[in-house]
Amino acid sequence: RFPDGEKFAQITKAVGFSDTVIRPQTFGVCTIYIATK
Numbered sequence: 962r963f964p965d966g967e968k969f970a971q972i973t974k975a976v977g978f979s980d981t982v983i984r985p986q987t988f989g990v991c992t993i994y995i996a997t998k
Contacts, residue, residue: 969994 964972970981978996985992 965992 963969966983970983973981973994973996978998981994981996983992983994
């Protein structure tokens with residue numbers, strides 16, 4: 962299962978990304994994650 966929300970943001974930070982933005986779409990059906998490497 963794919964991690965959601967803050968858990969995925971923590972994973973991106975742990976592997977070297979920063980400034981992670983979480984944008985839920987369509988009432989949470991999907992989410993766009995944007996991060997800086």
